Amino acid sequence: MEGMSDGLTWAAWLLIVPLAGALLAGVWPRAGRWIALATSVLVALLALGAAAQVWTQGPQVVSLGGWVPPLGIGLRLDGLAAFMLLVAALVGLFVGGYSLGYIPRDGHGERFWALWLWLWAALNALFLSGDVFNLYVTLELVVLASTALVALSGGAAALLAAMRYLMVGLLGSMAYLMGVALLYTQHGVLDLGLLAQRGGEGTAMMLAATLMSVGLMAKAALFPLHVWLPPAHGSAPAPASALLSALVVKGAFYILLRLWLTVFQDLAHPGVMQLLGGMGMLAVFWGGFMSLSADRLKPLVAYSTVAQVGYLFLAFPFLLAGPGGWHAAVFLVAAHATAKACLFMAAGNLQEANGGDDRLASVAEVMRARPLTSFALGIAGASLVGLPFTVGFVAKWILLQTAITSGAAFWAVGVVAGGLLTGAYVFRLLGPAFRPGPGRSGRPVPVLREGVTLALALVCVLLGFAGSAGLRLIAATPVAGPGG
Amino acid sequence: MAESLHAWPFFGSGVLLFVLGLHALVTRPHLLIKVLAFNVMGSGTFMVLLSAAARGSGEPDPVPQALVITGIVVAVSATAVALALMLRLYPILGGAGLPPGPPED
Structure with missing residues (x-):
């Protein structure tokens, strides 16, 4: 109740x-x-x-x-x-x-x-927010604050990335608002609960669902609408990159999930949900390949966000798997947010120590001499891949379990293959640090930062024990229709 | 909507403005045109909302009007941020045209 x-x-x-x-x-x-x-x-x-x-x-x-x-x-x-x-x-x-x-x-x-x-x-x-129009206002607030954070460093690349991000963000918001206008024309209410009760499958509802979904997918950087993300997250200051990759893209995903759980539940046909899941899988592979071919640290970590956002979209085909099918994907939000924030923080330490240069070839030398940051990078990377003893492992495990019990084992193949790809680029990132070679600690980095980075990496491990508690909390979500 | 045929011109032109703005926002590289296109899209959306105020046969619904006012405030703030960024980019780009394609890192 x-x-x-x-x-x-x-x-x-x-x-x-x-x-x-x-x-x-x-x-x-x-x-x-x-x-x-x-x-x-x-x-x-x-x-x-x-x-x-x-x-x-x-x-x-x-x-x-x-x-x-x-x-x-x-x-x-x-x-x-x-x-x-x-x-x-x-x-x-x-x-x-x-x-x-x-x-x-x-x-x-x-x-x-x-x-x-x-x-x-x-x-x-x-x-x-429990109201589709209020959600629009919050979306715009998030875009404006994020744009300013991307532009904060003031360099040419950062300003250009901020501008592109703002344009995509505004386009997404406007498509979303047009969807809100269509919903209001159709039902005359804006409250999510009331809209869920009315449901409906007409042309106007389908148009609203399409506009709102595409707008939010652009904001969540789902392949092929992701091109703005790597430059924006790659050129922002490290703490801003961490916030944007860990939280902001998840905000758009959250609204999308919320809408399909309530307002558009009558439109959640298998074909549509499989399409969203399929796009997610394409994102996993495209983002993975781009990460694998990146030659700089921050773009590598940023492309990895494109890949990991893809996994979240498995929530949609899993909606059909029965009540709670989508819980696993939401738990993955916590796993990715902690791991990705930690990776960007570690990347910021290494980049600063290396005099602003984050080319993988030269960063390796700094990594050898900075065990705290490198250790954090290793743990967060392991959580991203889904190796045991990390929250990423628990999340991917639940995801696999959902895929198999829902009778859609082909998604499990995608999850495992994507995990291997993640392993490949994380290893490419960490590998050179373990090879013998010259090490130098480079420019000074505050101990506080290295300590906080390592502490967040340890959280990636500790959260692994919070799996059942997290799922129980997520389950306290009232949904009608196919989701439960 | 059948009982409110008088709202159709608003709905139709709203959709038209939205599509025109979308086209310009995506295809035109000049930043000022992009910002204007975003505002045209916004106006189109607001007109669709206004046509929703004419639902039913009674008095106009005040809620869409409140939404439009809020929407205008949001659009003005977004425009201000976009213009501020454009002014910062102007000396760097040597103009206000966005270079094609995302920059290669």
Whole structure:
């Protein structure tokens, strides 16, 4: 049963706190780092509280100000939302700690803190929105904050990548908004729950589903709409790359999943779902091959995001597998977010030590002399591949299990083949570091950063023990129709 | 929508504007044209929303109008960010045309 609550609840504070932090850090950039630190600890505690509430009392629907949909705008705090909030908080905490050693104390780099908190507030709002139009507003907030983060370093490549990203982001948002307009024309409501009750299969619904899905796929960088991602994530400052790859692309995936679980459930025909899954598999292979042929560290890690996003789209064919078929793909979000954030943080350490140069050939020398970062890179890489004793292993295992029990074993073949490809590029990245050769520690990198990177790598291992708890939390998501 | 035939011109021209804007946004390399095209797409979407306000035979539905106002605010903010980025890119590119294809790393 869905609990009803009004007034200021966990969900409301999860929006208010990062927003207040962003405003404070914006008007007082000198104190930005301390405001951001306090905010991130507070938001992480709130996310834990929200997850605990869902765990004990089940999904919550919050009517802000006591206004009930369709007139009011509701927030939904269910298992799926709580899980995403937790992932954002976990990655946010570590990226925050890392940034303390990355963002210089003065100059315009300090704007990072306000932008990061804006992004966090926008993502929390995105995860909690229970209304298709509000989701549009949060999508735009995420795009604007992310664009500024990509452009932060101010170089020509970064500005160009930010511009391309903004254009794709705005195009995606506008396609999504046109879908919202069609949905409203059809049903006259915007609340996800009310839209789910009305469902429908008409031409207008199919058009809305197509527009919204394509728009969100472009934002999630699903092959072949991924071309903007590698330059954008590759040229952003390291903590921004970590946030963008770990969380922002997942935001678009989250809305897409949410829509197909509720509004478009009547349209979820096998053919359509298989098509989405098939595109995901193409992304796994294309991204994998591009990673394998990259000769620089950050583009390699960025192309790997293109590949790993592909796995998430297996959620759609698994929707047909019965209740909870999609849970495995959502758990993979946590595995990829932690591993990818850690990889980008490690890449940032190595790039800085190597004087800004991240060519694989010369980075290997630095890797030999920096065991902390190299070890973190190894563990995060193992989690990305899905090797045992990491959360990536647990996630891929559940994914394989779902594929086999759902009677669609050919997806399992894709998962395993994609894993081998991931192994190939991770090994290509790590291999040279283990070969004998000259090592040099290069320019100094704050110990704090190397420590935080390694700590996040250890989280990739520890989260492996949270598999059943995570799945239980995700399962606390009310869905009607084929999903459960 | 059958009872509200008067809304069709709005719906139709909204869709037309959306498609025109989409075409220009994708095919034209000039950044200012891209930003304008995004705004044309936005106007098209807003017109479709306005046509939704004429659903039914009674008084116009106020919700789509509230959505359009919010949408305009969002579009203006996005336009401002895009223009600011364009101004930063102008001296670097020596113009406002986006070079074809993503840059090779």
